Amino acid sequence: MILKNGQVFINGKLIKEDILVKENKIVKVSKQIEGELPIVDITGKIVLPGFIDIHTHLRTPGQEYKENIESGTKAAVAGGFTAVCAMPNTNPVLDNKKEIARFLERGKKEGVCKVFAFSSKTFQQQGRELVDFEAVSDMVIGFSDDGQPVVEKDMMEKALLKGSSLNKTIVSHCEVKEDGHINKGEVSEKLGIKGISNKSEWQMVKREIGLAKRHNTPVHIAHVSTKESVNLIAEAKRNGAPVTAEACPHHFLLTDKAVEEMGAIAKVNPPLRSEADRLAVLDAIKTGVIDAVATDHAPHSPEEKMEVEKSPFGIVGLETTAKLMLDLVNKGELTLAKVVELLSEKPHKILGLTGGEIKQGVPADLTIVDMDKEYIIEEKPRFSKGQKTPFAFKAGKGDVHMTIVDGNIAYKNNEKEG
Numbered sequence: 304m305i306l307k308n309g310q311v312f313i314n315g316k317l318i319k320e321d322i323l324v325k326e327n328k329i330v331k332v333s334k335q336i337e338g339e340l341p342i343v344d345i346t347g348k349i350v351l352p353g354f355i356d357i358h359t360h361l362r363t364p365g366q367e368y369k370e371n372i373e374s375g376t377k378a379a380v381a382g383g384f385t386a387v388c389a390m391p392n393t394n395p396v397l398d399n400k401k402e403i404a405r406f407l408e409r410g411k412k413e414g415v416c417k418v419f420a421f422s423s424k425t426f427q428q429q430g431r432e433l434v435d436f437e438a439v440s441d442m443v444i445g446f447s448d449d450g451q452p453v454v455e456k457d458m459m460e461k462a463l464l465k466g467s468s469l470n471k472t473i474v475s476h477c478e479v480k481e482d483g484h485i486n487k488g489e490v491s492e493k494l495g496i497k498g499i500s501n502k503s504e505w506q507m508v509k510r511e512i513g514l515a516k517r518h519n520t521p522v523h524i525a526h527v528s529t530k531e532s533v534n535l536i537a538e539a540k541r542n543g544a545p546v547t548a549e550a551c552p553h554h555f556l557l558t559d560k561a562v563e564e565m566g567a568i569a570k571v572n573p574p575l576r577s578e579a580d581r582l583a584v585l586d587a588i589k590t591g592v593i594d595a596v597a598t599d600h601a602p603h604s605p606e607e608k609m610e611v612e613k614s615p616f617g618i619v620g621l622e623t624t625a626k627l628m629l630d631l632v633n634k635g636e637l638t639l640a641k642v643v644e645l646l647s648e649k650p651h652k653i654l655g656l657t658g659g660e661i662k663q664g665v666p667a668d669l670t671i672v673d674m675d676k677e678y679i680i681e682e683k684p685r686f687s688k689g690q691k692t693p694f695a696f697k698a699g700k701g702d703v704h705m706t707i708v709d710g711n712i713a714y715k716n717n718e719k720e721g
C-alpha cells in the first residue's frame with residue numbers, strides 16, 4: 304500500500320512524505336510516491352513509529368474469562384499498539400520453555416499485533432527458586448515476577464546478575480506487601496479501608512537501585528507511583544546507575560479520589576496515590592526520570608470488580624493510553640516527540656528490540672494518529688473483556704486513527720466523534 308498525504312515522524316520532526324509499504328516492510332519514504340498499489344489517503348493525519356506496551360496482562364493461559372490473546376490484542380491495536388509484552392503471572396505461570404513456547408505460538412496465531420513474552424524470574428513467582436534463565440532466554444524479552452515482589456534480596460541479586468549476563472531486561476515490581484487495598488491517606492481514612500503506604504513501594508525501589516549500582520546490572524522499575532520513588536530514580540540516574548523506569552497513565556492522571564468516586568474499578572496495585580505523587584510522576588515523564596509509559600493493562604471480569612475490599616487489583620489501559628497521551632500533547636503538557644519517546648523509542652530500547660523509528664527497510668509497524676479528533680472515553684472498553692475504565696466519560700482531543708502491524712491494517716477508527 305501507499306500511505307499518502309500524511310505527515311511522518313522522522314528524526315523528531317514531522318515531514319510531509321508518502322510511505323510505500325510492501326509485504327511487511329517500509330520500502331520507501333519520500334515525496335509523492337505513485338503506483339498501482341492500494342492508496343491509503345491519510346491527509347491531515349500523522350504517522351508515528353508503532354507503539355509498544357512494555358507491560359500488559361493478557362491473562363492467557365488460564366484466565367481467559369478475564370482476557371485472551373484475541374481480545375487483548377484487539378484492544379491493543381485499537382489503542383495504537385503494534386506490539387505488547389505479556390506478563391507471566393498466568394495460570395500456569397510462564398516460567399518454563401514449554402509453556403512459553405505454547406504461549407508464543409498462540410500469540411502468533413490468535414494475536415492481531417505482535418506478542419512478546421516475559422518469563423517469570425522465579426518458579427511459580429514464589430520467590431524461592433530462579434527459573435532456568437538460560438533455557439528460556441532466547442524466547443523472551445525479559446524476566447518479571449510482576450504482581451509479586453521478589454522478597455529475598457539474594458534472589459533478586461541473582462536474577463539481576465543472570466539477566467545482565469544474558470542481556471535480558473529484568474523488571475521489578477517494587478512492593479513490600481502491606482495488608483491494604485488503596486493508598487494510605489485521607490481517602491483510606493475517610494472510607495475506613497486499609498491503606499498501602501508510599502514506603503511499601505519506595506523501600507523496594509531503593510533496594511533494587513542499590514543492587515543495580517553494586518553490580519552495574521540494569522534494572523527496570525515497573526509502574527512507579529510515588530514521589531519518593533521518583534526522587535530515588537532521579538538520584539540514581541544522576542549517579543549513572545543503570546536504572547530505567549515506567550509509569551502508567553492512571554498514576555499520573557488520577558489520584559485516590561477516584562476510588563472514592565468509582566470504587567473497585569479504580570483499585571490497582573500500586574494504588575492511585577495523592578495529588579503530590581501524581582504531579583511528581585507526571586513531572587518525571589516530562590523530564591526523562593521515567594523512561595517509558597506502560598499500560599499495566601490488568602483486566603478482571605466485571606463481576607470481580609464490585610467491592611473495593613473484595614476486588615482484585617488492576618485496571619484496563621490498552622484502549623485509553625494513547626488517547627490520554629495525545630490529549631496531553633494538545634493541552635501543551637507534552638510534545639508529540641516525547642510521546643513517541645515514551646511509547647515507542649524508549650520501550651524498544653529498554654527491551655533491546657529494534658523499532659521506534661520510521662525508515663526504509665524496517666517492519667511496517669505504524670501508529671497513525673489524528674490530533675484533531677475529539678473523543679469521550681466510553682464507560683467500558685470496546686475490545687478488552689475487562690471491566691469499566693476509571694477514565695470513563697473523560698473528554699479529550701487526539702486519537703488513534705489507524706494501526707498498521709507488519710504492513711497490514713490491524714485497526715481503523717470508525718468511531719463517530721464524541
Ligand code: DOR
Pocket residue numbers: 360392449450451476570571572573601602615616617618
Ligand atoms: O494492579 C495490578 N494488577 N498490579 C499488578 O501488579 C498485577 C496486576 C494483575 O495481574 O492483575
Ligand code: ZN
Pocket residue numbers: 449450451476525526572573
Ligand atoms: Zn506490577
